[in-house]
Amino acid sequence: MVLTCSSMPTILRLLGFRFFFYSDEGNEPPHVHIEKGEGEAKYWLDPLEEEFTRNFKASDKRKIKKILAEHQEQFKNDWNEYFDQ
Numbered sequence: 001m002v003l004t005c006s007s008m009p010t011i012l013r014l015l016g017f018r019f020f021f022y023s024d025e026g027n028e029p030p031h032v033h034i035e036k037g038e039g040e041a042k043y044w045l046d047p048l049e050e051e052f053t054r055n056f057k058a059s060d061k062r063k064i065k066k067i068l069a070e071h072q073e074q075f076k077n078d079w080n081e082y083f084d085q
Helices: 058-082
Strands: 010-014 017-020 031-036 039-045 048-054
Touching (some): 010 058, 017 058, 031 058, 039 058, 048 058
Antiparallel strands (some): 010 017, 039 048
């Protein structure tokens, strides 16, 4: 389920992390952005791969990867639904 919030639809909030995408990125392959505090990251969804991370501890990066793996299919479905692909 996509929770629309202006130009940054949120697809999941878990353990203080916000998983979302920008509404004008439909021309890129499916991916998700992650925020928590001062940290930010971007991961491609297929295959699941880190594009970048900033200001996350190693433990946070492990948590992010675990959450992404557990929700990968749903995130791809949310992307496709939102961008009509």
